[in-house]
Amino acid sequence: MSAALSVCQEKFDAEIVSFRLEEAGATLLALPASRARTGLRTSAWPAVNASAEAYGWSGSRLKPAVPPAAAITRMDEALGWIRLIPQENYVLRRIVGARALVSPLTGRHLFSWRKLGTLIGADGRAVQRWHAKGIAMIVALLNGETEK
Numbered sequence: 001m002s003a004a005l006s007v008c009q010e011k012f013d014a015e016i017v018s019f020r021l022e023e024a025g026a027t028l029l030a031l032p033a034s035r036a037r038t039g040l041r042t043s044a045w046p047a048v049n050a051s052a053e054a055y056g057w058s059g060s061r062l063k064p065a066v067p068p069a070a071a072i073t074r075m076d077e078a079l080g081w082i083r084l085i086p087q088e089n090y091v092l093r094r095i096v097g098a099r100a101l102v103s104p105l106t107g108r109h110l111f112s113w114r115k116l117g118t119l120i121g122a123d124g125r126a127v128q129r130w131h132a133k134g135i136a137m138i139v140a141l142l143n144g145e146t147e148k
Contacts, residue, residue: 012142014135017081021135024078025100026107027071030064064104084141085134091120092134099131 067075079100085093098119101110113124120127 012139014132014139017135017138017142020074020078021081021096021100022102022109023071024075026102026104027067027075028079029101029110030067030104031072032066062105081138081142084138086137089134089137092130092137095120095127095131096134096138 079097082093082097082100085096087093095116098111098116099109102108103110111119113127117124117127122130
């Protein structure tokens with residue numbers, strides 16, 4: 001989805017809001033953990049001792065690509081939507097925020113429904129209902145509807 005979607009879109013629905021939040025979570029997790037250094041902007045050929053290393057095979061962990069500026073802008077916008085959930089519903093905020101975290105490498109959620117339920121001390125199905133309620137609140141406020 002493009003950044004123009006939020007400008008051109010007249011009505012938001014739960015599917016679009018969930019997609020944008022998950023995209024924002026993946027972008028957030030793909031950002032470098034440390035600030036940019038000049039070493040990131042330069043390249044040099046490393047000394048290759050084995051043929052496997054010459055083709056990029058190593059024991060190090062894979063890192064996601066640094067997201068482009070447009071993705072970071074969409075991330076900032078989408079993560080701001082979580083604040084639309086009223087402060088007194090902080091559990092819904094936590095659930096929506098935690099469920100938005102998606103691994104940029106695998107595309108899987110960092111917190112399953114069951115794991116979220118265990119962390120909060122509730123059933124996984126209840127967490128799913130609360131997540132849907134939080135998304136519905138965001139959709140209603142984005143569309144300018146009054147809260148029910």
